[in-house]
Amino acid sequence: MTKKQKKMLYRIIAALALVLVLKLLPPLPASVELLLYCIPYLVVGWDVLHKALLGIKNRQPFDECFLMAVATVGAFALGDYVEGCAVIIFYQIGELFQGVAVGKSRRSISALMDIRPDYANIEGEDGRLEQVDPDEVEIGTIIVVQPGERVPIDGVIVEGASTLNTAALTGESLPRDVRSGDEVISGCVNMSGLLKVRTTKEFGESTVSKILDLVENSSMKKARAENFITRFARVYTPAVCYGAPGAGLHSPHRSAADGPARPRSATRIYRALTFLVISCPCALVISIPLSFFGGIGGASACGILVKGSTYLEELADTRVVVFDKTGTLTQGTFKVVKVCPVEGGSEDSLVEAAALAESWSKHPISLSIKAAYGKDIDAARVTDVEELGGHGVTAKVDGKPVAAGNARLMAKLGLTVPDVPQTGTIVHVAIDGKYAGYLLISDVVKPHSAQAIKGLKQAGVRKTVMLTGDAEPVAKAVSAELGIDEYHAGLLPGDKVDRIEKLLAAKTQEMLAFVGDGINDAPVLSRVDVGIAMGALGSDAAIEAADVVLMDDDPAKIALAMRIARRTKSIVYQNIVFALAIKAACLLLGALGIANMWVAIFADVGVMVLAVLNATRALYTKDLQPKNKNIKTKRVLCVRTGPSLLYK
Numbered sequence: 001m002t003k004k005q006k007k008m009l010y011r012i013i014a015a016l017a018l019v020l021v022l023k024l025l026p027p028l029p030a031s032v033e034l035l036l037y038c039i040p041y042l043v044v045g046w047d048v049l050h051k052a053l054l055g056i057k058n059r060q061p062f063d064e065c066f067l068m069a070v071a072t073v074g075a076f077a078l079g080d081y082v083e084g085c086a087v088i089i090f091y092q093i094g095e096l097f098q099g100v101a102v103g104k105s106r107r108s109i110s111a112l113m114d115i116r117p118d119y120a121n122i123e124g125e126d127g128r129l130e131q132v133d134p135d136e137v138e139i140g141t142i143i144v145v146q147p148g149e150r151v152p153i154d155g156v157i158v159e160g161a162s163t164l165n166t167a168a169l170t171g172e173s174l175p176r177d178v179r180s181g182d183e184v185i186s187g188c189v190n191m192s193g194l195l196k197v198r199t200t201k202e203f204g205e206s207t208v209s210k211i212l213d214l215v216e217n218s219s220m221k222k223a224r225a226e227n228f229i230t231r232f233a234r235v236y237t238p239a240v241c242y243g244a245p246g247a248g249l250h251s252p253h254r255s256a257a258d259g260p261a262r263p264r265s266a267t268r269i270y271r272a273l274t275f276l277v278i279s280c281p282c283a284l285v286i287s288i289p290l291s292f293f294g295g296i297g298g299a300s301a302c303g304i305l306v307k308g309s310t311y312l313e314e315l316a317d318t319r320v321v322v323f324d325k326t327g328t329l330t331q332g333t334f335k336v337v338k339v340c341p342v343e344g345g346s347e348d349s350l351v352e353a354a355a356l357a358e359s360w361s362k363h364p365i366s367l368s369i370k371a372a373y374g375k376d377i378d379a380a381r382v383t384d385v386e387e388l389g390g391h392g393v394t395a396k397v398d399g400k401p402v403a404a405g406n407a408r409l410m411a412k413l414g415l416t417v418p419d420v421p422q423t424g425t426i427v428h429v430a431i432d433g434k435y436a437g438y439l440l441i442s443d444v445v446k447p448h449s450a451q452a453i454k455g456l457k458q459a460g461v462r463k464t465v466m467l468t469g470d471a472e473p474v475a476k477a478v479s480a481e482l483g484i485d486e487y488h489a490g491l492l493p494g495d496k497v498d499r500i501e502k503l504l505a506a507k508t509q510e511m512l513a514f515v516g517d518g519i520n521d522a523p524v525l526s527r528v529d530v531g532i533a534m535g536a537l538g539s540d541a542a543i544e545a546a547d548v549v550l551m552d553d554d555p556a557k558i559a560l561a562m563r564i565a566r567r568t569k570s571i572v573y574q575n576i577v578f579a580l581a582i583k584a585a586c587l588l589l590g591a592l593g594i595a596n597m598w599v600a601i602f603a604d605v606g607v608m609v610l611a612v613l614n615a616t617r618a619l620y621t622k623d624l625q626p627k628n629k630n631i632k633t634k635r636v637l638c639v640r641t642g643p644s645l646l647y648k
Contacts, residue, residue, distance in 0.1 A: 015044035037081035045088035117152035162193035287611035294618030295568030316565035319510035327517035336372035341437035455559030
């Protein structure tokens with residue numbers, strides 16, 4: 001509990017004790033009794049009265065504080081001092097429960113805030129470390145990360161080796177080994193060795209800053225259920241305030257619930273006050289946002305970042321999931337497995353020409369070709385580099401035209417390519433206008449991809465689709481291996497958007513999600529109902545373009561995110577139905593004079609407490625996670641045709 005919550009608890013205990021003591025006293029004069037009961041009432045309820053008066057002053061009186069103030073002051077006016085005190089005490093107990101529950105949800109999310117670094121170490125000329133504000137560190141600065149410290153800014157290790165704890169970012173407890181040359185992201189904890197890191201980003205653009213901004217602003221995107229309840233409360237509260245007098249006037253007959261004998265007018269007022277207490281919409285107004293807040297918190301603890309409750313609600317309704325392939329379902333690590341020059345050609349010459357032509361690209365396929373070359377590339381040998389979308393790249397190497405790409409590029413150059421029976425990325429190479437051969441490059445499926453598709457089917461997804469720029473045979477093989485329902489191969493970048501548009505037009509009320517791995521898929525991510533991105537341990541593009549980010553690149557967590565979303569939505573609707581049903585029943589009983597103030601207390605505070613306790617279930621996700629994470633899957637070769645983002 002916070003200090004404020006503890007103070008409220010002490011006030012509640014003090015008020016309860018005073019009411020019990022006063023109840024045990026012998027009969028006192030009415031004026032004395034009124035003054036004495038005002039003491040516990042004001043001890044526990046002065047802030048409610050204050051808020052009610054402020055609401056009236058600001059011309060926004062119709063809220064739960066106004067209802068409580070009118071009901072309790074009215075009860076005192078009728079001489080029902082114990083009931084008046086009971087209403088305000090139990091209302092504050094409900095508010096305390098709500099505050100504790102919200103705090104628990106907030107702590108679940110704010111655990112991420114622990115990843116915010118307080119300082120960065122910079123080594124001075126004398127060898128001493130100086131602690132500076134991370135905001136003051138410029139790009140290219142060498143910072144020192146000691147064992148036990150968090151990496152403050154994204155960068156590349158220039159010296160040292162260690163083990164990093166990435167649990168705060170990915171939700172995974174398995175440490176990650178790093179050494180010189182590896183990239184590290186802010187928020188990870190250095191567990192063993194000393195590291196010297198060259199920063200590659202400013203602190204404001206680093207992974208930790210982007211994640212914290214995402215989490216802090218998640219409440220800005222309200223779900224439909226939240227917006228409905230907000231609009232409902234605005235109409236409902238004034239309606240019951242105006243309806244309460246009618247509830248008190250409609251029946252002139254007394255009942256046992258009306259308490260001691262009193263004038264008919266007093267009885268009617270009592271019923272109206274009971275009606276007001278019953279009608280307080282606290283359970284709905286509090287529990288619904290709390291449920292979504294808890295769902296976001298539970299997901300974040302699993303390394304799943306959801307940008308707002310609206311996306312959590314849409315994820316729960318998702319029935320069609322579309323995947324990019326490379327980097328999403330596959331590892332995106334490519335290797336040249338075969339070099340096939342034309343008869344009389346040299347393998348070394350073929351690899352050299354392709355590597356030089358691809359020298360300006362940072363694409364994994366291009367990197368694999370340059371890795372196969374294994375030598376330093378002389379950029380002066382390469383001129384007139386041109387990338388052709390969906391085809392490949394052309395350049396002049398040592399003054400000779402060289403083309404590297406897919407069969408479409410070769411056809412454009414008027415060259416015939418051989419049929420290649422192997423499954424893999426085929427990079428055809430032409431030198432000086434003549435076909436020179438091809439390179440076979442392969443990629444592997446992620447270990448959990450098959451389990452991801454299976455998990456989605458179990459989660460109620462009716463259709464899975466894969467979109468890829470790869471050749472038909474490769475796409476077919478990967479799709480069959482993973483159990484994907486539908487695939488589309490040989491797609492250019494613009495074709496993906498067209499396919500998504502067709503899928504969106506074909507669906508009904510269900511939601512469609514797209515899973516991609518970064519900026520290459522940004523147009524599609526922004527077009528679909530729910531965009532899910534592989535975080536790539538801090539991909540800027542993924543965090544900015546998507547609605548949901550998987551921080552450890554594990555596609556199996558998509559099904560987990562959907563299970564969390566559906567449980568959260570289920571809890572929300574449980575609370576709505578439960579609260580409205582109890583309210584309606586008690587309002588009817590109150591209007592008929594059957595329900596007294598104690599029933600009203602249950603209908604208000606009791607329902608709110610039960611709804612809040614139910615809402616906190618959204619925080620707990622352990623039972624939704626797979627129990628066996630050692631999933632064995634076969635690895636298959638899969639491909640992408642060509643370099644750069646032109647071929648995805």
